Amino acid sequence: xxxxxxxxxxxxxxxxxxxxxxxxxxxxxxxxxxxxxxxxxxxxxxxxxxxxxxxxxxxxxxxxxxxxxxxxxxxxxxxxxxxxxxxxxxxxxxxxxxxxxxxxxxxxxxxxxxxxxxxxxxxxxxxxxxxxxxxxxxxxxxxxxxxxxxxxxxxxxxxxxxxxxxxxxxxxxxxxxxxxxxxxxxxxxxxxxxx
Numbered sequence: 001x002x003x004x005x006x007x008x009x010x011x012x013x014x015x016x017x018x019x020x021x022x023x024x025x026x027x028x029x030x031x032x033x034x035x036x037x038x039x040x041x042x043x044x045x046x047x048x049x050x051x052x053x054x055x056x057x058x059x060x061x062x063x064x065x066x067x068x069x070x071x072x073x074x075x076x077x078x079x080x081x082x083x084x085x086x087x088x089x090x091x092x093x094x095x096x097x098x099x100x101x102x103x104x105x106x107x108x109x110x111x112x113x114x115x116x117x118x119x120x121x122x123x124x125x126x127x128x129x130x131x132x133x134x135x136x137x138x139x140x141x142x143x144x145x146x147x148x149x150x151x152x153x154x155x156x157x158x159x160x161x162x163x164x165x166x167x168x169x170x171x172x173x174x175x176x177x178x179x180x181x182x183x184x185x186x187x188x189x190x191x192x193x194x195x
Contacts, residue, residue: 005116005151007071007095015074026053028178029189030109033138034058041065045103045130047096048111050075056083067103069096097122102132108139108190113152120163128167128194137168137192140176144186157188168192 026034034054040062046055049068056079058066069092070076076091092099096111097119106127115123127137146154157173164170172191179187 005114007073011072011074026057027109027140027180027183029176029187030054030107030139031057032178034061037063042104043067043102043132044105044107045069045099045101046107046109046111047099048114049079050110051078051082052109054107054109055079055086059083059086066090067092067101069094069099071095097126099126099130102130102135104132104135106131106135106137106139108137108141110140110152113142113146113154115151115153117153117155124163124167131194133194135194137190139190140179140187141173141190142186143175143188160188160190164192167195169195 034057042063043065044058044063044067046052046066046068047070049055049070050072052068052070052075055066055068060083064087067090068076068079071093073093076093079086079091080088112120112123131137141160142152142154143156144154145156146152160173161170169192170190171193173188175185176183176187176189179185
């Protein structure tokens with residue numbers, strides 16, 4: 001794949017509203033998961049969060065320790081425009097792989113499928129590194145092939161298990177029963193616990 005998925009590439013997609021993956025609201029499976037969370041002090045990261053309706057939803061529910069990291073300043077500004085009280089310090093303009101902070105929970109929503117598939121092993125190692133003991137990755141992975149030459153990149157359950165089981169206990173990796181209509185039958189819900 002020759003396409004360089006850098007900050008300019010992603011920022012241009014947000015500037016031009018070329019963001020077909022963006023649901024315009026929080027995805028139902030992630031909303032259902034958040035709705036049963038009780039500990040409002042959890043330090044939560046949404047990597048490659050884009051417009052991050054998940055961060056907005058969490059923040060409005062009283063989770064004040066929510067962070068979004070993205071390489072697109074336009075995407076981060078979109079969050080700030082929708083939620084002016086969202087702390088600037090929690091909107092991190094940076095490459096996920098350069099993060100130094102640690103978190104209790106990572107919400108995975110279309111970031112894994114947006115990075116070059118060559119980086120997937122690095123993704124697993126970085127997630128393990130930035131999660132606190134017993135930290136979790138919770139969210140969605142696409143369970144179909146998708147594209148070879150540009151995001152979104154797909155995959156399948158067996159490949160994901162092989163990839164994650166070295167660093168995580170796989171508590172849940174199942175077909176998603178409450179996907180948004182356009183994604184029905186295409187998503188796996190995951191809950192992975194740091195080993």
